[in-house]
Amino acid sequence: MEGRPLPDQFPLEPTPSLSVETVVSVRHWNDFLFSFTITRPPSFRFRSGEFVMIGLMGDNGRPLLRAYSMASPAYDEVLEFLSIKVPDGPLTSRLQKIKEGDHIYLGRKPTGTLVADALLPGRRLFLLGTGTGLAPWMSLIRDPDIYDRFEQIAVVHSVRGVSDLAYRDMLEARLADDPLVGEMAAERLTYIPTVTRETFHTNKRIEGLMLDGTLFQGSLGEPKNFDPVHDRVMLCGSMTMIKEVAAMLEGFGFTEGANSHPGEYVIERAFVG
Template identity: 70%
Template structure:
């Protein structure tokens, strides 16, 4: 069976998986795409969690963990993915079209959730590449604006075209039915590009070192303070590990669902 036929073939649910239909697909560039699928009525998740997603494989489903990009109240589930031409799953997943079927895990989980953080004033969401996905869910959660007075989303990519959802983020979620007013006052978006000209360039660590990450809008000092600041990180393994070491040195503690702390990383992706 060809990859295309395997994608559209009728799938069978199991105890661990439901079968959902693709609703829409958007190709941002040759390396990046996003898509929405139907949401089972019983499917519940916390903003920032991930779930297993996949297609039929050799004798068993081929599954990978994907952060949920849609808000927890949305009728559809949205995901953001890279395109890997020889990847076992993404080489096929990038070819999906509306109407195709996918496997969806029944049990979302993860540590990139507000419950894994202690109370604070400023929340920094630091992402590279498709690590943006869980934060797209978090910033549209009304509860996050009750927990923190300022939310800063930093997205570092190589090229300008990699800035998925840029227009939505630059308008501070204008038109969002639940958080539009809060986001206008409390949310800030800082995209940065490392390999092309852009108004902000450089990696996240460079933005921290020279103070550009601490936007005037959010107030507070131009440095991280474990007494008031909380951090979530998702993206490249190198970024997460380097910044975690930096936060450890500043006196921050890593949090979890069982023991909330000052910063969190999704360990399922970092290893």
């Protein structure tokens, strides 16, 4: 309609379910991936690993929202998110253009099952993710609580290209610069990146890494396979990976957990349906 304001011209106003926050920083990892931080309301509480609705104003003058996992730990003063760039995506086509000082919608009620409370106590924790499925792992491994629950933690990140390995330097350094968890991560955190469509020292999909034993390298110790008695697993990313790995875990004797009944592995059903 002639004279109709563009979406960016609609002022963002808080609602009972949404607050309006300010973009603090933006980092573009490559042409397809970016992360950003926003202000955190004093009343906003979440558990590391949870997700929340965020968004911008839609073409119809109403909020256009999508679910995003927090990449920041529960104690952080800002909220961090990791996102892909979709040229024709209703939200991401515009979200990728945000800059410092812009405003964004934030849901008031975070939730999710990719949290320690949804798992039974164990010795080793495997965080298996593809693409932006790394986000909740960045939240969890920067939270001291996870190191109180597990002796060893493995972050496995599968991507198509080397430049898709967001946070790679931080992970390879085992969070050395983190004042809260740096010392614990140095002893207990293992980072296993794998790149499936470019030359890299590890190039198998997560399922392949499970079968050939690569997943159990470094300080993870024995056994060189999944043990439902001592191992716990979280899955986030592509639906194909989640369904295939979940089926493998079920075959190994793992049971799916939830907030109401913890188990040996969890997925985020809000994302996979």
